Amino acid sequence: MEEFDRSKPDLIYKQFADYLRSQIKRGKYKPGQHIPSERQFSKSLSLNRMTVRKGISLLVEEGLLQPLRGRGTFVIGYSGDKEKLRNIAFVFVRDSKFPLSQNPYFVEILEGAESEASKLKCGFYLISVENREDEIDSLSSRLLNDKSISGIVFIGRIDTPFAEKLIVSVYSRAIPVVMIDHVIPYKSISTVVTDNSLGAYEAVKYIVSLGHKAIGFISGPEKRQVTKERFEGYKKAIEESGFKIDEKIISEGDFHIDGGYGAMMQILGKAKDYPTAVVAINDESAIGAVKAIKEKKLKVPEDISVIGFDDIDLSSHTSPPLTTMKVYKEEIGRISIQKVVQLIESSNLLPIKSLMPASLVVRGSCSKR
Numbered sequence: 001m002e003e004f005d006r007s008k009p010d011l012i013y014k015q016f017a018d019y020l021r022s023q024i025k026r027g028k029y030k031p032g033q034h035i036p037s038e039r040q041f042s043k044s045l046s047l048n049r050m051t052v053r054k055g056i057s058l059l060v061e062e063g064l065l066q067p068l069r070g071r072g073t074f075v076i077g078y079s080g081d082k083e084k085l086r087n088i089a090f091v092f093v094r095d096s097k098f099p100l101s102q103n104p105y106f107v108e109i110l111e112g113a114e115s116e117a118s119k120l121k122c123g124f125y126l127i128s129v130e131n132r133e134d135e136i137d138s139l140s141s142r143l144l145n146d147k148s149i150s151g152i153v154f155i156g157r158i159d160t161p162f163a164e165k166l167i168v169s170v171y172s173r174a175i176p177v178v179m180i181d182h183v184i185p186y187k188s189i190s191t192v193v194t195d196n197s198l199g200a201y202e203a204v205k206y207i208v209s210l211g212h213k214a215i216g217f218i219s220g221p222e223k224r225q226v227t228k229e230r231f232e233g234y235k236k237a238i239e240e241s242g243f244k245i246d247e248k249i250i251s252e253g254d255f256h257i258d259g260g261y262g263a264m265m266q267i268l269g270k271a272k273d274y275p276t277a278v279v280a281i282n283d284e285s286a287i288g289a290v291k292a293i294k295e296k297k298l299k300v301p302e303d304i305s306v307i308g309f310d311d312i313d314l315s316s317h318t319s320p321p322l323t324t325m326k327v328y329k330e331e332i333g334r335i336s337i338q339k340v341v342q343l344i345e346s347s348n349l350l351p352i353k354s355l356m357p358a359s360l361v362v363r364g365s366c367s368k369r
Contacts, residue, residue, distance in 0.1 A: 004016070004047070012047065012051050013052075013055040013058065014058065015055075016041075016045070016047060016052060016055035017055040017056075017059055019045075020035070020055060020056070020059060021059060021064065024064060024075055029075045030075060031075050031076060031121060032075065032121040032122065032123060033074065033075055034072040034074045034075075035056075035065065035072070035073050035074070035075065037072065038052045038053055056073060060073075063076060064076060066087075066148060067148070068087065068123065068125070068148045074087075074123060086121075086123065086150045086151065086341055086344050086345075087122070087148055087149050087150045088117055088122050088123065088124055088150065088152070088153060088337065088341075089125050089127055089143065089149045089151075089152045089153070090110065090113055090114075090124060090125065090126050090127065090152075090153045090155070091127045091139070091143075091152060091153065091154050091156075092106060092110070092127070092128045092129070092155050092156045093129055093130075093131050093136070093154070093155070093156035093157040093160075093163050094129070094130055094131060094156055094157065095130075095131055095157060096130050096131065096132070098256065099128070100128055102256075104284075104313060104314060105282065105284075105310050105329060106155060106156060108329035109155065109180060109329045109330070109332050109333040109336075110126070110333060111330055112329065112330030112331060112332065112333025112334045113153065113334065113336055114333075115330070115334065116337040116338060117337050120337065120338075120341055122341060124337075125149075127139070131157040131160060131163070133162045136160075136162045136163055136165075137166075139166065140165075140166045140169060143166075143170055143175075144169065144170065149175070150176070150344045151175065151176035151177070151340040151341070151343060151344045152170060152176070152177050152178075152340070153177075153178045153179075153336045153340055154167055154177065154178070154179045154180065155181065155336075158182050159182055159224060159225050164184055167179065167184065167189065168187055168189075171187065174347070176340050176343030177189055177340070177343075178190045178191065178192065178336045178339045178340045178343070179191040180332060180336050181194065181225075181226060181332075182225060183225070188350075188351040189351055190339050190352050190353070190354075191351075191354070192335050192339065192356065193353065193354070194332070194355075194356045194358055195355050195356065195357055195358060196230045196358070197230065197232045197233035197236070198233060198357075199230070199233065199309060199327075199357075200229070200230040200232070200233030200237070201236055202233075202325065202358070202360060203234075203237075203279050203307050203309065203325050203360070204234050204237030204238060204279055205237050205241075206307070206360055206362075206366070207277045207305065207307060208237070208241045210305065210366060210368045211369035212276045212277040212305065213243060213369075214246070214273065214275040214276050215243070215249075215275060215278070215279060216246075216249035216251075216267050216275035216277070216278040217231065217234050217249070217250045217251075217278070217280075217281075218250075218252075218260055218263045218264060218267075218278060218279070218281055218285045218286070218289055219231055219250065219252050219253065219263075219281050220252070220253060220254065220255045220281045220282070220285070221254060221255075222252060226281070227281060230281055234279055246275075248267070248270055248272075249267050249275040249278075251263035251264070251266040251267050253280075253288070255282055255284060255285060256284050256288070257284050257285070257288040258288060259284075259285060260280060260285030260286060260287060260288025260289045260292075261289065261291050261292045262288070262292075263285065263289070264288065264289035264291075264292035265292045268293070274298070274303070274304060275304065276303075276304060276305065276369050277304065277305040277306070277307070277366065277369075278304060278306050278307075280306065280307065280308050280309065281309060282308060282309045282310045283309065283310045283311065283312045283314065283315045283322060283324055284308075284312070285308070286306050286307065286308030286309075286315075286365075287308070287315070287318055287322065289306050290306055290318065290365065293306070300320060300365055301320065301364070301365050301366050301367035302367065305323075305366035305367055306322070306323075306366070307322075307323045307324060307325070307365065307366055308322050308323070308324035308325070308365075309324060309325045309327070309358070310324065310325070310326075310327045310329070311324045311325070311326035311327060311361055315363075316363065318365075320363065320364030320365050321364045321365065322363055322364075323361065323362050323363045323364070323365045324363070325358040325359065325360060325361070326358060326359045326360070326361045327358055328356055328357070331356065335354055335356075339352065339354065
């Protein structure tokens with residue numbers, strides 16, 4: 001146990017500060033790591049918690065430590081260090097019915113982001129907020145007033161007017177911002193997006209190459225940016241192939257399995273002739289579509305071929321395994337962190353739109369006609 005001169009109780013906090021400073025200098029606590037709590041220090045060193053608190057406050061004033069509300073106190077390093085702590089808030093705006101755990105697409109992006117933040121020795125803090133105006137407004141106040149946050153990545157339902165308002169307000173305060181899967185046309189904000197239109201175009205062209213002519217489409221909610229982009233690619237490929245858009249074999253889902261199931265049931269219920277193939281807005285919708293097709297005593301791909309989009313982990317474990325367009329989700333997460341770190345370190349960088357490809361993954365849910 002560290003010995004302190006207890007004959008001068010009013011100076012013990014300075015001795016504790018010297019002790020902690022030396023521990024940091026020796027590398028026991030490195031930049032980006034959090035130190036033990038006040039309670040832990042108090043117990044291990046037999047010090048009053050107020051003494052510990054004053055000692056930590058002294059190092060905060062020196063710029064050696066940085067407290068993060070609700071997350072502990074982290075080492076920044078000495079002012080002469082080349083490395084400095086970069087705290088990144090990863091903000092996931094969720095639908096009330098679908099938390100992050102039920103969004104496999106976003107989970108894989110999160111994993112890539114966390115991995116890259118760790119590699120770059122950044123503080124990484126996931127903030128999940130419901131897609132409601134009151135919650136977004138509350139988060140806005142928090143983000144604008146939390147001086148410990150160095151940069152922010154936004155993902156999820158960030159296409160609503162109040163979410164966009166939040167992003168713009170943060171950006172206008174010169175806080176480094178990167179968006180994932182969304183573009184605000186009237187603002188030059190860095191973003192990482194998939195080429196959704198080209199990906200959907202290539203999905204349809206692959207289906208056409210198998211001899212299909214009646215090709216349905218399961219969309220997402222019509223106002224969503226990703227829906228518009230993927231439908232644009234679908235429509236272009238259909239028309240280029242010499243076919244007409246048939247509204248009877250187009251139906252709206254919600255990006256989730258139940259929504260895809262319901263949309264496919266609508267197509268099967270209102271179309272006089274079933275489509276021979278269906279392009280789904282994403283893999284979860286495609287999985288729901290396969291379920292609906294089987295319930296109608298039809299076979300995939302013998303009767304109806306199905307192709308998804310995203311290549312989530314589950315898509316390779318369905319029956320049959322799902323043919324899909326692969327989105328490089330973990331890479332998107334990694335690039336979003338790289339971009340926000342670059343913006344943190346250089347305020348002179350211009351906003352960048354990183355356009356990621358989508359690649360065909362052929363499995364067992366599509367066959368020749």
